[in-house]
Amino acid sequence: MDEDRGYKLEDLRDKMFFGIQLLSEGFMQAYIDFFYLTNETTPSCIEPSDRLIEEQKLNKKLKQSLEQTEEKLEQIADTLRDGEIHWRNQAQRDCFKTYERMAQMYVGYNDYETASYFHQRCLDISIEFKYIEGEAQAHRGLGICEEKVFNKFPAMHHLETALDKANSGELVDVARVISKDLVRVYQMIANEYLDKNEFNMSLQFFEKCLAVAKNAQDRNIEAECYQ
Numbered sequence: 523m524d525e526d527r528g529y530k531l532e533d534l535r536d537k538m539f540f541g542i543q544l545l546s547e548g549f550m551q552a553y554i555d556f557f558y559l560t561n562e563t564t565p566s567c568i569e570p571s572d573r574l575i576e577e578q579k580l581n582k583k584l585k586q587s588l589e590q591t592e593e594k595l596e597q598i599a600d601t602l603r604d605g606e607i608h609w610r611n612q613a614q615r616d617c618f619k620t621y622e623r624m625a626q627m628y629v630g631y632n633d634y635e636t637a638s639y640f641h642q643r644c645l646d647i648s649i650e651f652k653y654i655e656g657e658a659q660a661h662r663g664l665g666i667c668e669e670k671v672f673n674k675f676p677a678m679h680h681l682e683t684a685l686d687k688a689n690s691g692e693l694v695d696v697a698r699v700i701s702k703d704l705v706r707v708y709q710m711i712a713n714e715y716l717d718k719n720e721f722n723m724s725l726q727f728f729e730k731c732l733a734v735a736k737n738a739q740d741r742n743i744e745a746e747c748y749q
Contacts (some may be wrong), residue, residue, distance in 0.1 A: 536592045540599040551609075552602035559598060559636070560590060566635035567642045567664065571672040586631040598624075614651035618644050618659075625663055634667040641667060655696060658687035662700050669707055674714070678707050686732070701738035705731045 535562045544553040558564040601624060608617035625640035631666065641663035648656030664682030681704040688697035712727035 536595050537590060544599055544603060547603070549603050549606045552599070552606045555602050556599055558639075559588060560595065562587065562641045564636045567638040568635055568668055568671055568673065568676070570635065573672040578678065580665050583631040585635075588631070609647065612651065614653045614656065616648060617647050618656045621647065622659070622663070629657065629667075629670075632669045632670075638664055638667040654687055655693055656693035656699065658691065658693060658696055660684075661687060665707070668724060669703075669710075674707055674711050678704070678711065698738050701734050705734050705737060705738075706724045708734070 533697045541553055541556050541560070544556055555564075589596075601620060605617055605620040605624075608614075608620055621643045621723065625637045625644065628634070628637040628640070633655075641660050644656060644663065645660035647653070648660055661680045661684035665684060666676045668677035668680060681700060685697060685700045685704055688700055708727045708731040712724045715724035715727065717722075
């Protein structure tokens with residue numbers, strides 16, 4: 523830590539120090555988020571499925587806890603501070619990227635509930651600033667979080683919304699990436715119906731796969747759907 527700034531940290535007081543620092547500087551939202559993260563009380567935008575809960579009990583799908591070292595806590599406090607500064611300056615792209623970076627960090631921990639909190643923050647910011655690409659990417663992030671906790675239909679709804687946003691903004695490359703995600707979820711749903719011998723429902727979702735693949739001009743996915 524920079525001695526010129528007069529900081530003197532002591533072991534377990536790091537968390538309190540950085541929180542007070544944010545609060546004293548007037549970064550209320552950053553302080554709230556820092557409190558959530560360091561106390562593992564971050565509100566989630568998704569509900570873990572029964573399958574995920576069962577796999578966690580069997581130690582198959584465990585999420586990692588934040589390593590609360592001085593270095594990591596300082597990094598998080600700085601990132602949250604930057605996010606609030608960008609929001610105040612109405613720098614929507616920088617603000618979006620900052621909170622997206624937080625979301626991806628928690629994806630790396632297999633903590634999709636916390637990641638969803640920051641994807642929702644990205645969505646709220648994008649709506650506030652009418653940032654259409656941000657809306658598309660935020661819905662994509664929320665959709666993937668839902669997929670990772672085995673909530674296929676909420677994942678589908680977010681990804682469909684993401685694709686609509688990307689298409690409305692004529693974001694061709696973004697739409698292509700989202701299309702691949704959406705096809706993957708459609709295929710999961712179609713195969714689940716197939717396993718239950720619900721052939722009409724299965725066919726409906728394979729047809730959805732094909733329609734999205736055609737619009738994305740992805741011949742490989744088209745071939746998979748026909749198969």
